Amino acid sequence: MKKYIFHIDANSAYLSWQAVYDLQHGSNIDLRNIASAIGGDKSKRKGIILAKSLKAKKAGVKTGQPLFEALRACPKLTIVSPNYQLYMACSDEMMSIIQTFSEKVERFSVDECFMELSCKDPLTIAYQLKNTIYKTLGFTVNIGISTNKLLAKMGSELEKPNKVHTLFEDEIMEKMWPLPVNELFMVGRATNKKLRKYGINTIGQLAKTDIEFLSLMMKSHGRLIWHYANGLDSSPVKKDSRKIKGIGNSTTTPFDVDDIRYASLFILSLTEMVALRLRANNMMCHVVHVSYHRASQGGGQGRQRKLITPTDNTNTIYKIAMELFKEIWDEGPIRHFGVRVTMLNTAEIYQKSIFDEKNLEKKRRLNKHIDLLRVKYGSQTIKRASFIESGIKNINGGIHEEYPMMTSLL
Amino acid sequence: MKILMKSVDMICVSNKDGKISPIKYKFVGKDEQIHIVKINKILERNEERLAGNRMYIYKVMSVINNSKRVYEMKYELATCKWYIYKM
Numbered sequence A: 001m002k003k004y005i006f007h008i009d010a011n012s013a014y015l016s017w018q019a020v021y022d023l024q025h026g027s028n029i030d031l032r033n034i035a036s037a038i039g040g041d042k043s044k045r046k047g048i049i050l051a052k053s054l055k056a057k058k059a060g061v062k063t064g065q066p067l068f069e070a071l072r073a074c075p076k077l078t079i080v081s082p083n084y085q086l087y088m089a090c091s092d093e094m095m096s097i098i099q100t101f102s103e104k105v106e107r108f109s110v111d112e113c114f115m116e117l118s119c120k121d122p123l124t125i126a127y128q129l130k131n132t133i134y135k136t137l138g139f140t141v142n143i144g145i146s147t148n149k150l151l152a153k154m155g156s157e158l159e160k161p162n163k164v165h166t167l168f169e170d171e172i173m174e175k176m177w178p179l180p181v182n183e184l185f186m187v188g189r190a191t192n193k194k195l196r197k198y199g200i201n202t203i204g205q206l207a208k209t210d211i212e213f214l215s216l217m218m219k220s221h222g223r224l225i226w227h228y229a230n231g232l233d234s235s236p237v238k239k240d241s242r243k244i245k246g247i248g249n250s251t252t253t254p255f256d257v258d259d260i261r262y263a264s265l266f267i268l269s270l271t272e273m274v275a276l277r278l279r280a281n282n283m284m285c286h287v288v289h290v291s292y293h294r295a296s297q298g299g300g301q302g303r304q305r306k307l308i309t310p311t312d313n314t315n316t317i318y319k320i321a322m323e324l325f326k327e328i329w330d331e332g333p334i335r336h337f338g339v340r341v342t343m344l345n346t347a348e349i350y351q352k353s354i355f356d357e358k359n360l361e362k363k364r365r366l367n368k369h370i371d372l373l374r375v376k377y378g379s380q381t382i383k384r385a386s387f388i389e390s391g392i393k394n395i396n397g398g399i400h401e402e403y404p405m406m407t408s409l410l
Numbered sequence B: 001m002k003i004l005m006k007s008v009d010m011i012c013v014s015n016k017d018g019k020i021s022p023i024k025y026k027f028v029g030k031d032e033q034i035h036i037v038k039i040n041k042i043l044e045r046n047e048e049r050l051a052g053n054r055m056y057i058y059k060v061m062s063v064i065n066n067s068k069r070v071y072e073m074k075y076e077l078a079t080c081k082w083y084i085y086k087m
């Protein structure tokens, strides 16, 4: 029996998960069959598209696009607000089904897993897995099969949705090399631009470029993508690496912010969501990071601080974020704010050591109840008095949970 | 059968093994009257985990307006809500 690596990736995850959930609750519209997207608040200009249906894609809606732009491209677009609790439930259930096929499963992101399995017929296994997920959970996945993680991941990207692909070493030339270079894992927008400037347009061209040249041009990253373009990767499938590395949240402001009151409100509104997600994951953070971008000529600053004791308290994170912000702000106009927490630990361990601190327990209970109300009845249910009449939403931004990247595991 | 997904107030039994069975429910009809409907028989039990959300599905029989009706009810574990699913 040979060892194979499978990459399992939910098709338009957020969107199809919401669609299945709606159908289960009696909706007569399948979001997957209309022009629809998951994103921030439709009535506000803020928020971005997080996922879109095929019809929306055809109309020109792009992931990461601001809502107002998406609505301009597709005025009939149905936009649904994100529901992170649902996504985590879908992600967990998908994981648990995959774990019935193999013991060695790595959660790579909320909708992607790697699975290692020694077997005779990987195609049959992949179809079984795909069908089990569809029958049980109601959504489709793509599966890529190969002998390493990189090729398995590139394989699952080949044609969507609801497909199984192999991408073995002897298929690289035919299946992967003709693809545009930006479709290679770890080739982002900046790298793509550089490569195109040197006439490297396909993955195949990158594979045949002199590695020393790439190394000169972009250091270790150049070497990395050269290896990937040649299908070379030896990173192991790591069990239980579902730990989130950090939770970040950022927003572009609708006007230039040059006054500390508004700055503090934006930072608070971002912190509210970060802290809520932190608590929803039952985690505490050791590091708080704050950043801003200037309104004109780009540029910006960021600063972080390590805490003596970890926290999941909104007020504590906010207080530190504001201290950091005051240290780095030159009072120039700002157009973008970011708040991030890292070095996360599970909250259970912490709880025990502070058990006798009555006040802290009280604060944690209060936070928990506010979270419950907001999840159940919407983020506007409870808000701090400072937001009243400010014109700023009390909870802001597009949340981002960072799972470990493949490179960091090599 | 048509999908209704109408929520109802339910009296149910949870036995020693944790098995939940619907007994009778109350709902407000189109006529704005309150109707009480007894579950005369449970014909089938199923479970689904769509979108990771667990629901029990019951195929049941009730006597409504003097005629036997076979239809489906759903119980959502996460919210403890009962629904008339398909009728």
Ligand SMILES: [Mg+2]
Residues within 6 Å of the ligand: A009, A010, A011, A012, A013, A111
């Ligand atoms: Mg996906």
